Amino acid sequence: MTGGGGTTGGRTSPAAVSARSVEDHRRRVEELLRPSTAREVEDVATGRASGRLLARDVKAPLDLPVFRNSGMDGYAVRAASVSVTPVTLPLAGVVAAGQAGQAPLPPDAAMKVMTGAPIPAGADCVVPVEDTRAEGGSVTIERGRKAGDFVREPGTDVRAGELLVAARTLVAPRHIAALAAVGLPTLPVFRRVRAAVLTTGDELMPAGAELRPGQIYNSNGIALAAALEANGVEVVSVEHSRDDPEEFRRRLSAATSSADVVFTSGGVSKGDFEVVKDVLATRGGEFGSVAVQPGGPQGITVVDGIPVLSFPGNPVSTMVSFEVFARPILRELAGLPPVPTYEVALLDSVRSPAGRRQFLRGRIEGDGVRLASGPGSHLVAAMAHADVLIDIPPEITDVATGATVRVIEL
Structure with a gap:
């Protein structure tokens, strides 16, 4: 990637200097979630095992074909x-x-x-x-x-006792065909990571409700749940709390009782009604700024042994936070392949804030990538047109048209 001009005015802002790097925050998230790889094994019906991570080697109990x-x-x-x-x-x-x-x-x-x-x-x-x-x-x-x-002839496909599917294989329909053919009714798979989603904000209303002045629809709960499920996670609950500390505590307690990890959105910035930060800071929560745009305000807390990852409430900030900090480790735990990243030519020129790693929404066009929206963290409808994030390093402030940029598939 080429940069023109370095940092703005030759200096990085004090806020950017004190902020945790994207890499540091991602490592912290991974450290908290990685123990979930030791989760227990469960048996599931063979026909419902697609997308699950096989816990043990499965050997053929009989010959295939069974008879001549x-x-x-x-x-x-x-x-x-x-x-x-x-x-x-x-x-x-x-x-x-x-x-x-x-x-x-x-x-x-x-x-x-x-x-x-x-x-x-x-x-x-x-x-x-x-x-x-x-x-x-x-x-x-x-x-x-x-x-x-x-x-x-019997056994020309597989012999009884031979390995049919190896442990830690992500079960696909082709595996299910073979496993069903030898008569296995269930398969031993790792239990999926269980996640709870808890959104906050007095202004948020459920879909279908009539909006009054100052209210908006709650997209973060539905979007986070969809993102989690798409990355191999079992969503056990999606709840919403008003900006009321007691209600938030009650709903958080229910979430931690049934989940391996809880995701919250909203209430982590520097406003007057930051219910998530206000409640969790008293329980050892770490709240601060990450040198990233969007998604700077972040929080990490361990409540009753359960990691709670707190994202900012702007819809694009929430989704980019998930993609950058949580998606890689969750896919690893689910046995899914890493998120594809590659380099392409930028079809627009870009300015980026000094000292912050910017993730712009982009759309692949031919051999290049074009901006799908502006940098605003509220532009959720425009994000629907994106299929990649454009990753601009913190030391780059200007990227010229035609420069090579790294993109992350959405």
């Missing part, structure tokens, strides 16, 4: 009987999928078999139906086959 079966709709025969074609053989019966106890194949005869049906004893190959002509009680084989053709 046909790979085609056709006729089970002895290869020696069809070595010279065309040849007409008497039809000794029909074997459907799921049918058991079929009599052996008589010498120089054929049995009609369906895909997946058991191969009768004595047969060693299957002639596909398109290579035959059936007439009454006989079938004419027009193309010979060698022993083993279109016969699925």
Whole structure:
């Protein structure tokens, strides 16, 4: 990335100097959340295990295929009987999928078999139906086959006792197909990190309510819950508190009783009604500024052994705080791949505040990235058009059009 002009006026502001760096704050968050990797194991239904982190190796309890079966709709025969074609053989019966106890194949005869049906004893190959002509009680084989053709032997897919899926695999539909095929009704997976969301503010109203002057809709609760679920977290509650200390204490107590981590939004800045900071500072909470824009005011508290991460209340600040500080470690705990980051050319020029790491909302266009909105932390509707965050380091104040910038996928 190229910068023009360095820091504003050649100096970094006192506020930026005293603020914790993005890296330091992220490390602090990771230190608090990483012990969740030692969470307990639970069994879940195989069909509901997609997206879960497997806790133990899973070995096949039986062979696949389980029995010798046909790979085609056709006729089970002895290869020696069809070595010279065309040849007409008497039809000794029909074997459907799921049918058991079929009599052996008589010498120089054929049995009609369906895909997946058991191969009768004595047969060693299957002639596909398109290579035959059936007439009454006989079938004419027009193309010979060698022993083993279109016969699925037991264990050729997996043998009983062989590793089927390794521990710490993120279960995907392809794994579920194999696990269900060997008859496993449940799988041992790590319990998901459980999170509670607690928003604050007298001005916030639920969707559908009629807004009075000074009120806005509460987007942070819904948005944080959606972000958590998208990153492998189980959301156990989404609650809202007025700017009332007693109500906040009561709702926080309920949240910490059921969650591994609590996320709050609002009430952490320097105003007169900062309920989150006022309550949690008395319980050892660390509140201060991180050298970042948006999302400077941040708080971390441990309440009854449960980490409480407190984000500022502006909607964009809340979402950027989650993306930058919480999303990486939560994805790691869930077994999800890291958030993709890469470098592209900037299609707009940018000015950035000295001493603060700025995360601008951007939209990928071709081989470059264009600003999707201004830097304002209230521009939540404009953020809907973004698909990346543009990461501007704190020492850069000017970025020219065409310069290379680092972006983080949203």
